[in-house]
Amino acid sequence: MAEALLHVQNLTKRFDGLTASDGIDIDIADREFHAVIGPNGAGKTTLVSQLMGELEPDEGTIKFAGRDVTRASANARALLGIARSFQISSVFPEFSAIENVSIAIQARSGHSFRFWGDALRDPAICEPALAALEQVGLADRAQVLAGHLAYGEKRALELSMVLAARPRLLLLDEPMAGMGNQESVRILRLLAALKGSVTVLLVEHDMKTVFALADRISVLVYGRILATGRPEDIRVNQDVRTAYLGDSGSA
Amino acid sequence: MLLLLLVPQISDLTGQAYYIGFFTRVVAFAIAAVSLDLILGFGGMVSFGHAAYLGVGAYALGILLRHGVTNALVHLLVAMAASALVALLIGAVSLRTKGIYFIMITLAFSQMLYYLGVSLSAYGGDDGMSLPARSDFFGVLDFASDTALYYFAFGMFVIFFWISRHLVMSRFGVVIRGTKSNERRMIALGYPTYRYQLLAFVISGAMCGAAGMLLANQALYVSPSLMQWSRSGELLVMVLLGGMGTLYGAAVGSLVLMILEKLLSHVTDHWPIILGLILVTVVRFAKRGIFGWLTQTRPAHANGKKDG
Numbered sequence: 001m002a003e004a005l006l007h008v009q010n011l012t013k014r015f016d017g018l019t020a021s022d023g024i025d026i027d028i029a030d031r032e033f034h035a036v037i038g039p040n041g042a043g044k045t046t047l048v049s050q051l052m053g054e055l056e057p058d059e060g061t062i063k064f065a066g067r068d069v070t071r072a073s074a075n076a077r078a079l080l081g082i083a084r085s086f087q088i089s090s091v092f093p094e095f096s097a098i099e100n101v102s103i104a105i106q107a108r109s110g111h112s113f114r115f116w117g118d119a120l121r122d123p124a125i126c127e128p129a130l131a132a133l134e135q136v137g138l139a140d141r142a143q144v145l146a147g148h149l150a151y152g153e154k155r156a157l158e159l160s161m162v163l164a165a166r167p168r169l170l171l172l173d174e175p176m177a178g179m180g181n182q183e184s185v186r187i188l189r190l191l192a193a194l195k196g197s198v199t200v201l202l203v204e205h206d207m208k209t210v211f212a213l214a215d216r217i218s219v220l221v222y223g224r225i226l227a228t229g230r231p232e233d234i235r236v237n238q239d240v241r242t243a244y245l246g247d248s249g250s251a
Numbered sequence: 252m253l254l255l256l257l258v259p260q261i262s263d264l265t266g267q268a269y270y271i272g273f274f275t276r277v278v279a280f281a282i283a284a285v286s287l288d289l290i291l292g293f294g295g296m297v298s299f300g301h302a303a304y305l306g307v308g309a310y311a312l313g314i315l316l317r318h319g320v321t322n323a324l325v326h327l328l329v330a331m332a333a334s335a336l337v338a339l340l341i342g343a344v345s346l347r348t349k350g351i352y353f354i355m356i357t358l359a360f361s362q363m364l365y366y367l368g369v370s371l372s373a374y375g376g377d378d379g380m381s382l383p384a385r386s387d388f389f390g391v392l393d394f395a396s397d398t399a400l401y402y403f404a405f406g407m408f409v410i411f412f413w414i415s416r417h418l419v420m421s422r423f424g425v426v427i428r429g430t431k432s433n434e435r436r437m438i439a440l441g442y443p444t445y446r447y448q449l450l451a452f453v454i455s456g457a458m459c460g461a462a463g464m465l466l467a468n469q470a471l472y473v474s475p476s477l478m479q480w481s482r483s484g485e486l487l488v489m490v491l492l493g494g495m496g497t498l499y500g501a502a503v504g505s506l507v508l509m510i511l512e513k514l515l516s517h518v519t520d521h522w523p524i525i526l527g528l529i530l531v532t533v534v535r536f537a538k539r540g541i542f543g544w545l546t547q548t549r550p551a552h553a554n555g556k557k558d559g
Contacts, residue, residue, distance in 0.1 A: 078441030
């Protein structure tokens, strides 16, 4: 494997006696599509929050693109090229869909200490914003307030915002949770299209998605990495089968 | 708007010279309310200590006049700079907190300044101080004339309002509004939100300081009562009454509140009760305030409440 884009070593996070992350080691190569699976309460979201910098780990190091970012703030990491989606869609409900994406693009186009001009009507930002909406199939909903979008549309919007920031590492926390069939197919196609162009860490429950898309899979149980490997290896790993997939081996 | 321009003439015609002074105060409070709306309606920062900057601006004027500095431009700049500095200190601490803690800490700071004013015995202490004369605008405008002061205040209002309109639409304004809407998302997108909020807080404080300088000029009197917590509450009421997050609403709210206070106090000594009922009615039936109710359309990216 080439030099890892994300290099996580011994990441540990405790909450009052509960060890949510217990010495996690993960290496993710540049442009790898890496999935993290595990039962509820395994510490998947805690892991993502530490990688983004919203939670500070108790121990361990996180290196991104060769830099130690363990203590870097979330906004600093975002500017280095890490972006995340949240399990519960995190958008700007009072802004229209296109404005949501514009805010994401503005974040990456220099500082915002500019006090004049109509920022949300600036074509330099609006045009790429509309293109980003097209990518997720929301172009015709561009003027709708994000708060008025349907559940699945909000998820798609958040994904489009995250992509518009042109990250190097995309942390996706269950992007398809609670989505209807049609909507998840759309997101699935989008994720498939992303594969190979950006590094992805995907936390997902849907095994079909994970096994279809991932280059490698890490299985997280009680805050520990039980196994990491290619989908075909994970599928036949006996530990994983007993701990998580269930002996029926439905995957 | 046009009527406001003609206040001095109407005042002359009706022989009620008193109106000019009253409307000068209205305009000054409108500036203060707009400055509060900038951080409250657009930034979601509920400052319960905004009267502090009125006080800082007023005291800046009083102290300068006491020491023989009479130039209005110097007064204005010093009042704004001093308020900005105070806002920087208060904001730097307060903005580390959120929600109710932010409200309480801004209130606490303004109370500290209030008691600082009370203890300033060299400048009148509790009783405040009378000012020897008004600011002098390079001898061109004589603020001794109520009309000149009124137009000066009105001009300042127009300038500040115009600046604020641009500010909220700019990139900077987008960051402020986005942070109000969803700070976690802003941070995850890469915005160092604290810095932007702090600057908004400072701009708001400076603008409010200018309003304080105008109020003191009008009254020829400066006292700690300008910084009382109830005054901060009054500013919040003006913004809520008129409608948050529109700027127009803040201006309308200050006009309506002050006129109501004036009218009701003629009717009964218990006027705050009636005022309270009116406020409850407005908040209950016109969530976007009087201005929102008058226009009945959603002001672009400016509604006060989160939906869904």
